[in-house]
């Protein structure tokens with residue numbers, strides 16, 4: 412464990428009530444951290460500079476793990492690109508600047524795989540992060556979050572500010588967002604299968620051609636990776652957090668249909684975008700620098716996700732409680 416952190420450190424987790432946040436709080440609590448601070452969006456709108464100042468003066472964190480973000484799938488990114496840019500860029504900008512003024516000992520920033528160039532060489536390696544423009548549908552989101560990396564590197568150079576930056580691939584697991592207007596592909600497919608089963612429908616319709624590929628990291632593994640980086644990593648270079656396993660959206664849809672016991676057809680709506688053509692991370696740096704290696708198999712992770720979904724699904728509303 413670094414000298415800048417102890418189990419009693421006052422650690423604020425922005426976005427603690429979100430999908431990743433809830434799992435991270437659980438992992439840190441189980442590991443014995445006793446002074447976790449969990450500001451909610453209702454307490455502070457972290458895209459507003461005055462709220463960020465108030466957050467630092469009222470909560471007095473020593474370390475910030477910044478997870479809060481406006482997040483969504485391709486549709487949400489396409490329909491709200493300005494909000495995705497503004498909200499995410501301004502949160503990073505103000506939290507880092509005010510965190511420097513407040514004298515934080517460490518700032519852990521969670522970025523996204525959406526920051527990678529659209530056609531980055533597979534597997535995506537951290538040194539290729541600036542080798543091109545991101546895929547258009549998620550560029551405002553990916554670039555807004557990527558600016559925090561630039562800011563942290565500049566602050567490290569000029570002020571010696573200890574900020575680290577992690578790049579998680581697509582996450583999934585229990586507690587994911589199942590709201591169809593903003594969900595990612597795995598919860599969207601699970602919900603579609605469930606609704607089709609309930610309605611006795613013979614097919615589901617899925618966006619795109621199915622040829623794009625994605626990599627998925629189980630959310631508990633992501634929380635473990637974040638905790639290891641918090642405890643062991645103190646360098647300005649960004650680090651991927653992933654499982655290193657790539658799957659096509661077509662294979663993913665079939666896998667989920669089988670696990671959900673949906674026996675109908677999958678129709679591909681090719682008028683809708685595929686998003687980034689391929690996604691698969693080189694995960695060696697995380698293993699080398701702070702000993703992180705994803706351990707949950709995709710089949711087990713999906714089974715756990717579906718089990719959680721079934722416990723929380725409300726057939727009346729057609730959504731998750």
Ligand SMILES: NC(=O)c1ccc[n+]([C@@H]2O[C@H](COP(=O)([O-])OP(=O)(O)OC[C@H]3O[C@@H](n4cnc5c(N)ncnc54)[C@H](OP(=O)(O)O)[C@@H]3O)[C@@H](O)[C@H]2O)c1
Pocket residue numbers: 425426427428429430431432451452453455456457458477478479480481482498502521522523524556579580581582583588595
């Ligand atoms: N999920 C993924 O697949 C994935 C992949 C790569 C990286 N990430 C990154 O991981 C982090 C967590 O993602 P997630 O999936 O857990 O997202 P999430 O479930 O949507 O949680 C985001 C959290 O941020 C809060 N928030 C949003 N805007 C805020 C604001 N202006 N002020 C204060 N709080 C605000 C939200 O509160 P409200 O809900 O109350 O608005 C929520 O608690 C994000 O930084 C995301 O970019 C996620």
